[in-house]
Amino acid sequence: MGKHKNLVIVKAVIEQGLSVSQTARKYGISRQWVYTLLHRYQQHGPEALTTGSRTPTRHPHRTPGAVRERILALRSQLHTDGADAGAETIAWHLRNEGHHAPSKATIHRILRAAGLVTDEPRKRPKSSLRRFAASLPNETWQADITYWRLRTGMRVEILDFLDDHSRYLLSLQAHLPCTGATVVSTMHELIGIYGPPASTLTDNGLVFTSRLASRPGARNGFEILLATEGIQQKNGSPGHPQTQGKIERFHQTLKRWLAAQQPATSLGQLQDQLDEFRQWYNHHRPHRGIGRRTPSQAYTALPKATPETTPPGSYRTRIDTIDPYGKVTIRYAGKLRHLGIGRAYAGTDVLLLIDQNHVSTSSTETGEIIAEHRIDPDRDYQPRYNPE
Known part of the structure; x- marks a missing residue:
């Protein structure tokens, strides 16, 4: 019902002298609506007769403006830092700052309304995925080598060791190049710091295993070190990188973060960035795969497995x-x-x-x-x- 007809209804009562009941019958409306229009007209004049939304003028559950602004600021800050910037991560940061975090859906709606959400193709549902994770810290360490380029264009090899259970980043080092001796010395150093793990999981690179070498025979240095420490060595099947899925996914996070930094001009500068990243990743970044805890929290929450022990009563x-x-x-x-x-x-x-x-x-x-x-x-x- 438009403003013009509402004004006619009001005039019928005020100027023509019809009663509220007569006006309601004449125009086929309720008496309550006639009273409502009369009240609006008397309080605010003809402009108030435009039929408005019936949405409540007060929204007691609406997200406070300060929280909405912080959500948008966090989204921008996390993107700039090269960090995860989804609704769950934003909620984690809000709680850590002492705010009452809205639901994931509410945060997503706020981001979408601000034009900060890009629709993606429908993904495989999480319920269809089969997740395999070690039961205790130090039960399995994953290791791998990835690559990055300095500003000069020089390609650098990055060796990383990741605890499978907690995602704790044990080591992250840049090398030119990463040799078998480098892997052995790094593993020996980590054993001295964290104790020997029960097992390791790597791909079939020659720095990790000689089993697929053109002339297989004697074990390499890494294999000998593991055997000496009683550590079980596990290798993924050739051509099946999903076996090392956690560390492959970790590389995506690492490279997104590095891409957000000023390009390193030397190996030493890149190592400084890797050290900064490791501190942030282990102690300040909530991880979805471990219940939105930090890897440091997950690594220190349980006793450590060793080559002589496995999870109590499990294996x-x-x-x-x-x-x-x-x-x-x-x-x-x-x-x-x-x-x-x-x-x-x-x-x-x-x-x-x-x-x-x-x-x-x-x-x-x-x-x-x-x-x-x-x-x-x-x-x-x-x-x-x-x-x-």
Whole structure:
């Protein structure tokens, strides 16, 4: 109903002398609406007769202006710093500053209203992902080498070690180049600081393993150091970088942060930036994968695993040799179970890690995981488990 008709209704009462009931019947409206229009006219004049929104004029749950401004400022600051700037991260920073953080959806709406959200293609739902993480700090260290360029264009190799359970960044060093001796000395230094881990997980680079060398034979320095310390060595399957998914994702965070800094002109300047990044990453950046804690908080929250210990009551292990038919046996629920590995592995010495009904089988020579099984208690023969 427009302003003109509302004015006619008011004039019918004021100038024509119709009663409120007569006016309501004449124009097919409620008596309450007639009273409302009369009140508006008497208080604010004809301009008040425009039908407005019925939305309440007061919003007790609306995000305070100061918090909205801080949300936008944090978004800008985090982007400038090369850090994660999503709604969950912004909420974490708000809480740390003593603000009452709105919900993730509310923060997202505020960012969208300010034109700070870019729509992305629909992603795979998180519920469809299978996450594998160590149960304790020092249960598995992941290591890898990535690359960065100085302002001069020179390519630098960056060696990093990451604790799988807590995402704690144990070491981050720039080298020209990173050699096998560098990896050994870094690992030896880390063992002196944090103690030896129960296992390591790397790709098949020659600085980590010689098992895929053109002339395989004697183990390299890193393999000898691990064997001396009793540390289990695990290597991802060739061409399957998802095995080292955590450290690959870490490299994205590192490079986004480096890209936001002034380009380093020397190896020493780049190392200074890496040291600053490590401090921020470990102690000031909330990590989604560990419940929005910092890696430092997660690393210090639980006792550390060692080569001689595994999570209490979680694992048992045994050494075996795959028989000529490609099988090994374990005892589960009081009965022997035959695990199918494959005839191609006949005669291979293997280590079996048994966690409840899950069995992971790896070569004792190379550390590569060659089969996984989910034990079905109603069966004797257990086929290989394919997580796909």
